[in-house]
Amino acid sequence: MGARPPSASEVARCRFCGVLLSSAESHEELCLRLKEHGLLHSPEAIAAYASVDRGDFILGDSDPYLDAAAVMGFGAQVSAPHVHCAALELIQEKVSAMGEGLRVLDLGSGSGCMATLLARLLQGRGRVVALEHIQELVEEAKQNVAKHHADLMPSSLEILCEDALSLKAEPFDLIHCGAALSQVDDWLLKLLKPNGRAVAPLGPTDAPQWHLVQ
Numbered sequence: 001m002g003a004r005p006p007s008a009s010e011v012a013r014c015r016f017c018g019v020l021l022s023s024a025e026s027h028e029e030l031c032l033r034l035k036e037h038g039l040l041h042s043p044e045a046i047a048a049y050a051s052v053d054r055g056d057f058i059l060g061d062s063d064p065y066l067d068a069a070a071v072m073g074f075g076a077q078v079s080a081p082h083v084h085c086a087a088l089e090l091i092q093e094k095v096s097a098m099g100e101g102l103r104v105l106d107l108g109s110g111s112g113c114m115a116t117l118l119a120r121l122l123q124g125r126g127r128v129v130a131l132e133h134i135q136e137l138v139e140e141a142k143q144n145v146a147k148h149h150a151d152l153m154p155s156s157l158e159i160l161c162e163d164a165l166s167l168k169a170e171p172f173d174l175i176h177c178g179a180a181l182s183q184v185d186d187w188l189l190k191l192l193k194p195n196g197r198a199v200a201p202l203g204p205t206d207a208p209q210w211h212l213v214q
Contacts, residue, residue: 011037014067019082021067027053030065030081039085045092048121054081056147057113059140074134076110079178084114087176087199092121094174094197102126105191107164107177107200108133112141114178116149119157130159131167164191172196 011020022033031050034040040049058064058078062071070078079087095102102125106115109130119128132138138161145153153159164187171193177200181188184202192198 014080014082017082017086022082023063023067024065026065027055030054030067033067034081034085037082039082040089042089042092042096044096044121044123045085045088048088048092048117049085051120052113052116053148054078054113057111057116057141057144072110072137072140074137076108076134076137078111078113083201084117087114088117088121090199091118091174091176091197095121095125098125098173100125102174103170103172104128104174105164105172105176106130107175108179109141109159110137110178112145112159114176115141115157115159116145116152118176119149119152122156124156126173127155128157129169129172130157131162131164132159133161133163135161164188167191175199177201 013020019039020037022030022037022039024030024033034049035046040046055064058070064070067081069080072078102122104118104122104126106118106128109115109132112130115128115130122128130141132141138159141159145157172191173193173196175188175192175198177198180201180203188198
């Protein structure tokens with residue numbers, strides 16, 4: 001007989017947001033635990049997360065299935081799985097009420113993991129533009145995506161080396177920002193369409209909370 005799964009009282013919690021951590025030994029087990037802990041619940045988000053293996057985006061010695069942020073080079077990091085799931089569900093909540101031709105912006109795309117999740121979530125209903133201001137990370141992200149999601153680029157996902165503050169583009173329906181913001185600035189609001197939604201961690205980097213701009 002296999003070992004019994006840990007009870008809720010035995011599972012560690014995130015010291016910032018208090019959710020049960022879903023660390024696992026494999027992608028499949030990670031998906032299962034995220035669902036069991038209520039972090040993935042919509043069919044669309046569940047399917048998107050199941051289709052994107054975090055192991056493709058976590059390089060080096062970091063454990064891709066540990067429910068914690070993974071450090072990248074250049075001072076960047078990949079958010080913890082439970083953080084990605086929280087953002088994915090908030091985006092899906094809005095996507096479900098929208099039509100076709102959606103334009104989605106992923107700011108600070110880093111490894112390309114969240115951008116790929118967003119592209120899979122759209123299921124061909126729109127396009128994701130992922131911005132990263134460090135060229136080396138842009139190239140790494142493209143390589144990561146190409147491992148199993150080359151079909152997304154460039155029709156459903158475009159990864160660009162550019163700073164959001166200098167971006168010249170029409171407003172987006174949905175925006176995800178992985179970097180913590182001290183406040184909701186005008187530059188972010190200008191990139192968002194009326195009745196759109198932006199999801200970003202607002203507040204100190206050691207105690208973020210998800211903030212919606214609708």
